[in-house]
Amino acid sequence: MSRFPAPTLTRRAFLASAAATTAAMLPLSTALPGIATREISLRAAQGRVRLVPHGETAAWLYNDSVPGPEIRLRQGDRLRVAVDNALPAETTIHWHGVRVPNAMDGVPHLTQKPIGSGESFVYEFEAVDAGTFWYHPHQRSFEQVARGLYGPLIIEEREPVRVDRDVTWMLGDWRLTKSGALSEDFGNRHDIQHNGRVGNTVTINGRVPGDFAVRRGERIRLRLINAANARIFSLDFAGHEPIVIALDGQPVTPHAPDRGLVTLGPAMRVDLIIDMKGSAGSRATVTDRFYRGLEFGLVDLVYDATPFRDRAPDWPLALPANPIPEPDLRTASRNEVVFNGGMMGEMVAQEMGESMGATGGMMDHGNMMAGGMMQMASAGPAWFINGVAADEASHAMKPILTLAKDRSHVIAMTNATAWHHPIHLHGHSFRVISRNGQPTRHREWQDTVLFSPREKVEIAFVADNPGDWMFHCHVLEHQAGGMMAVFRVA
Ligand code: C2O
Ligand code: CU
Secondary structure, eight states: OOSOOSOOOOHHHHHHHHHHOGGGOOOHHHHSTTOOEEEEEEEEEEEEEOOSSSOOEEEEEETTBSSOOOEEEETTOEEEEEEEEOSSSOBOOEEETOOOOGGGSOOBTTTBOOBOTTOEEEEEEEOOSOEEEEEEOOSSHHHHTTTTOOEEEEEEOSSOOOOSEEEEEEEEEEOBOTTSOBOOOTTOHHHHHTTOOOOSEEEETTBOOOEEEEOTTOEEEEEEEEOOSSOOEEEEOTTOOOEEEEETTEEEEEEOOGGGEEEEOTTOEEEEEEEOOSOTTOEEEEEEOSSTTOOEEEEEEEEOSSOSOSSOOOOOOOOOOOOOOOOOTTTOEEEEEEEEESSOHHHHHHHHHHHHHTTTTTTSSSOOOOGGGGOOOOOSOOEEETTBOOOTTOOOOOOSEEEOTTSEEEEEEEEOSSSOEEEEESSOOEEEEEETTEEOSSOOEESEEEEOTTOEEEEEEEOOSOEEEEEEESSHHHHHTTOEEEEEEO
8 A cells, every 4th residue: 555645634624624514523533633734834035145254145045044944843744835936937846855745746847837936836745754854946956956945854753762952954065256146157067077066165054154052961963964966075073973863864773874974965864863972161173074185174063161961861862763665675676777977087086186176165265266167068968877868957757767566676776977976766765775786784764875986786665656756866967967867656
């Protein structure tokens, strides 16, 4: 049985219909036990934000802020979002990682008509899984996300793990000019063919972070969301030994990350438990170490002079599982997917240096349009999935795979390129079962899996959510350059 039936009555609709028909006067408590509907309005419009301490930047915003409002609701509740598009462009909203019915997935032309300028649209779905998710446009996302349209969506467990504070850090990455304006070179060929639009200004929750106040002995659940177009983060918490409890919103066996570094490709989320074990009055710098030679201090953890408690608490760390069907590898279909394209081979080292050099002045908000940035290359599509490059403008495309509904499927993927790619599937979470032929330790559930250059990754899942689903790279310039496809579940 699919978990994704046609929309059911909401409590309000139920009340209305119950009032209209006395015959339908069932006690609410048995009809819809404990289900609430969370109603939110999101208005997408142009505005100004203070990303950097010295001055404002013209951006595109949800409810006049970046990130947009943090939407929180409890697992099992329904979310209804009324979207008003006051932008000078069409848009949609995609609920990244949430297993929604296809018509609510927010993909222009594939699952809905784009929301025109001055128009509105209502999204509504049940929060089937608890976890850390986010929302963003799927219309020209390489431009609209880069302009500031994104926000966190937190679905709370009915019984969450115990912590002292639950904190969301939404990581953003902006390419600003000397004067602090957004660089308008969205989707340029160089970014498309290399590592995407890596910016020069990293923000947490829409501000270049200064200090983050903590107290010795407190336990924090830190929800990291990477909303950057292209930047990959590898965060070093300066000896704090964070424990990973969820990846892409889905619970995982609590574990210390490899080499102590918390790595997130674009669109990925990591939930951490961090015990603040520094001494009262001290300070520690969280450092991003992903790009060798370009490490930078992201934010300082600044300890209050008075401790919160003497020793870290010994509360349990594991989250309750979400209701995802378990794939059966013995009966699963096997499907091959190969990613090709981009600048290749020898050129890469040189080009990498060049394009990275442009971001080297990260925290120096001047100096960004370095020489190589605008280098023009041949036109035409840059990236291919099974030999086909998609056309960004029309998300409606022929499926490359048709997956039998309610059956298990393995997708064996090969990154035949010299670049990293965070590959995202809509409508489902999948288990990452192997990397380069080696079984993964945690068989983690993800909705976005980060590939290293030349890496092979196998994923497995039950295709229980019918419809046409996007499958694409979340380096948004790669997506724009053809790196997307459709899987049909039928
Ligand atoms: Cu976060 Cu297809 O998207
Ligand atoms: Cu990519």
